[in-house]
Amino acid sequence: MSSTTAPRAAAGTRRRRRGPRTWLAALPLLAFTGLCFGLPLGAMAHGAVTRTDPASGATLVTGEHLARSLQGPYLGSLVGSVQLSALTALVGGVLGVVIAQAVVTSRSAGLRSAALTASGVLANFGGVPLAFAFIATVGISGVVTQLADLTDLGWNLYSFTGLTMVYLYFLIPLMVLVIAPALDGLRPQWREAAQSSGATGAQFWRHVGLPVLAPSLLGGFVLLFGTAFAAHATAAALVGGSVPLVTLKIADALSGNVLTGQENVALALGLDMILIAALVMAVYLPLQRRSARWLR
Amino acid sequence: MLSSSARRGAAVLLSAAVLTTLSACGAAPDQKSGGADGAKNGVQPGAATSVADFGSLEALAAAAQKEGELNVIALPPDWANYGEIIKAFEAKYKIKVNSENPDASSADEIAAVKSRKGQKRAPDVLDLGIAFARSGAAENLFAPYKVTAWDKIPAAQKDADGRWTNDYGGYVSIGCDAARIPTCPQTFADLLKPEYKGKVALNGNPTKSGSAFGGVYAAALANKGSFADIQPGIDFFGQLKKSGNFLPVESTPATVEKGETPISIDWDYLNAGYADQFKGKGVDWKVAVPTDGVYAQYYSQAINKEAPNPAAARLWLEFLYSAEGQNLWLKGYARPVLLPGMTQDGTADKAAVAKLPQVQGTPAFPASEELDKAKATLAEKWDKALS
Numbered sequence A: 001m002s003s004t005t006a007p008r009a010a011a012g013t014r015r016r017r018r019g020p021r022t023w024l025a026a027l028p029l030l031a032f033t034g035l036c037f038g039l040p041l042g043a044m045a046h047g048a049v050t051r052t053d054p055a056s057g058a059t060l061v062t063g064e065h066l067a068r069s070l071q072g073p074y075l076g077s078l079v080g081s082v083q084l085s086a087l088t089a090l091v092g093g094v095l096g097v098v099i100a101q102a103v104v105t106s107r108s109a110g111l112r113s114a115a116l117t118a119s120g121v122l123a124n125f126g127g128v129p130l131a132f133a134f135i136a137t138v139g140i141s142g143v144v145t146q147l148a149d150l151t152d153l154g155w156n157l158y159s160f161t162g163l164t165m166v167y168l169y170f171l172i173p174l175m176v177l178v179i180a181p182a183l184d185g186l187r188p189q190w191r192e193a194a195q196s197s198g199a200t201g202a203q204f205w206r207h208v209g210l211p212v213l214a215p216s217l218l219g220g221f222v223l224l225f226g227t228a229f230a231a232h233a234t235a236a237a238l239v240g241g242s243v244p245l246v247t248l249k250i251a252d253a254l255s256g257n258v259l260t261g262q263e264n265v266a267l268a269l270g271l272d273m274i275l276i277a278a279l280v281m282a283v284y285l286p287l288q289r290r291s292a293r294w295l296r
Numbered sequence B: 001m002l003s004s005s006a007r008r009g010a011a012v013l014l015s016a017a018v019l020t021t022l023s024a025c026g027a028a029p030d031q032k033s034g035g036a037d038g039a040k041n042g043v044q045p046g047a048a049t050s051v052a053d054f055g056s057l058e059a060l061a062a063a064a065q066k067e068g069e070l071n072v073i074a075l076p077p078d079w080a081n082y083g084e085i086i087k088a089f090e091a092k093y094k095i096k097v098n099s100e101n102p103d104a105s106s107a108d109e110i111a112a113v114k115s116r117k118g119q120k121r122a123p124d125v126l127d128l129g130i131a132f133a134r135s136g137a138a139e140n141l142f143a144p145y146k147v148t149a150w151d152k153i154p155a156a157q158k159d160a161d162g163r164w165t166n167d168y169g170g171y172v173s174i175g176c177d178a179a180r181i182p183t184c185p186q187t188f189a190d191l192l193k194p195e196y197k198g199k200v201a202l203n204g205n206p207t208k209s210g211s212a213f214g215g216v217y218a219a220a221l222a223n224k225g226s227f228a229d230i231q232p233g234i235d236f237f238g239q240l241k242k243s244g245n246f247l248p249v250e251s252t253p254a255t256v257e258k259g260e261t262p263i264s265i266d267w268d269y270l271n272a273g274y275a276d277q278f279k280g281k282g283v284d285w286k287v288a289v290p291t292d293g294v295y296a297q298y299y300s301q302a303i304n305k306e307a308p309n310p311a312a313a314r315l316w317l318e319f320l321y322s323a324e325g326q327n328l329w330l331k332g333y334a335r336p337v338l339l340p341g342m343t344q345d346g347t348a349d350k351a352a353v354a355k356l357p358q359v360q361g362t363p364a365f366p367a368s369e370e371l372d373k374a375k376a377t378l379a380e381k382w383d384k385a386l387s
Helices: A008-013 A020-049 A064-069 A072-105 A109-123 A127-138 A143-148 A160-185 A188-196 A201-230 A233-239 A246-254 A263-295 B003-008 B010-026 B057-067 B082-093 B106-115 B130-138 B210-222 B231-242 B253-258 B268-277 B310-320 B323-331 B339-345 B350-355 B368-386
Strands: A050-052 A059-061 B069-073 B096-100 B125-128 B165-177 B200-202 B263-267 B285-288 B296-304
Touching: A020 A050, A020 A064, A020 A263, A064 A072, A064 A263, A072 A109, A072 A160, A072 A201, A072 A246, A072 A263, A072 B368, A109 A160, A127 A143, A127 A160, A127 A233, A127 B253, A160 A201, A160 A233, A188 A201, A201 A263, A233 A246, A246 A263, B057 B069, B057 B082, B057 B310, B069 B106, B069 B125, B069 B310, B082 B096, B082 B310, B082 B323, B106 B125, B106 B130, B125 B130, B125 B310, B130 B296, B130 B368, B165 B210, B165 B268, B165 B323, B200 B210, B210 B231, B210 B263, B210 B368, B231 B368, B253 B268, B263 B268, B268 B285, B296 B310, B310 B323, B323 B339, B323 B350
Parallel strands: B069 B096, B200 B263
Antiparallel strands: A050 A059, B125 B296, B165 B263, B165 B285, B165 B296
């Protein structure tokens, strides 16, 4: 994002220095990452592929937890989570860009700062409070539901559709926040140049605007996908077990009052989540590198 | 997890070393050996299996007071009157109760016992769902201890070695807001009536919440199922979902007060507690134990084998199984395990007994294997039935 605004000349002349000293400077960060991400990841991977016999305390390597995490209801929850996250990230991404573009191009500085501040607040308004806000307004006995007879129109908050609506409530502001700086980077001169060469608005977007924005748009989509994929509290309060989601399944297995001895399956599910996130990133990175060419 | 496999490689060894250093500076195990100052006959408080090992209840209380603290976990103050029980214990014995994470689950409790081995902050006593009491005993996490009232507890409700003992429980019941629902449902069969569309909730997801699991079990019993066969219960909720009667919101005190869960299947002591709590707030909460699906379940007490305050842990159990402790549960509408005997010898709080929802007959309990099978079936089939 920031590279779109970086002066062209500087990018050409500045040399990147690679050497032992740059590595040294990154050492604290690497140590931190290794400790705070590496250790839990290692413990999770270890737990996902081993089984400890309660009686003897012996630990065996086994693939049964990973296999179970990809079967039956566990597989269903992974699929459900991916569907919900992809849908909400797509819809949230598109709406977020439209709103951000409207805010960025409006001449009112007040609107701009108000919209961005509100987005900052709303993007972090998730979890149980959000769920209850929705329950109170459009739940079964919610204020709006009662006034507008939404139930007769087939509205049901406690469903896949309802959950999508609630997720969009914090995903759209998040997209506005991350995409607004990139939209700022689309310089008006480019548009003027395109117009003076006889391009229509659609042509400008097709050949200039979208290619330049593509990395940021993709980055936004990946961020939204990840946020929706990892969300737990909102869904837990709203739909309980009736919409299968992987985060809810992990919670069931890890900290429940019913199922015993499922901890390792939960760890295997966590590993599956990381793999899916890595896959999404793997699609995003080469695409981003490709489209970043236009920014040089 | 890490230490057992440390020999596998240097990398694992290194991370284990880091972990050990981290936890070592966190909390050093507190040395509170009983020996001369606590138990009689040279028995350490941590090895005492009954009050006789201390000589008397007074000696046990003295040893506990020397420790001065008791770590409890997962005891919500608004659940079965635990708030008052803790206060009464603190006042009676002048021992400070450190209540950690009141809303934790049984799985969290077991995890805390395992991860805080040897630490001063480890929980001393545990209040567990029956499956976790059994699996924890199998993993050798609990200290055997038989309370004074041991002989009065039915054999089906305790571990033969005293590693866990049932303490309080209740029946699956149907709570209903009579201010919003003209006729309250009395049985599981009633719940299928069209008038309850979008109104029937559970207290949680049955693969996670013990009371919701009890609800499915009871529904199975109401629909020609048995302890060995929970499938009819799952089918029943599938049918409720199809007819639109099932409401996926998990009922909590907040949703009950707001009227968001006008009918809630939950333990009778929680439902009866709501009736009290929300009287005069526009909620007229009625409780019925369905006659077609009678299912009772008790929670169990256990002592952490490596409790940092072993005498206080044992004193806490003696307090819970005394007439005073049992009556405090009764006040919270829970049915204490010693209730039958206490009704006979007149020590039960008669006013509190009279306020309990009415139930016919004596409860039966599923065997360990039946329970395991029911849970496996539920984990496998619940999602499909509800989606």
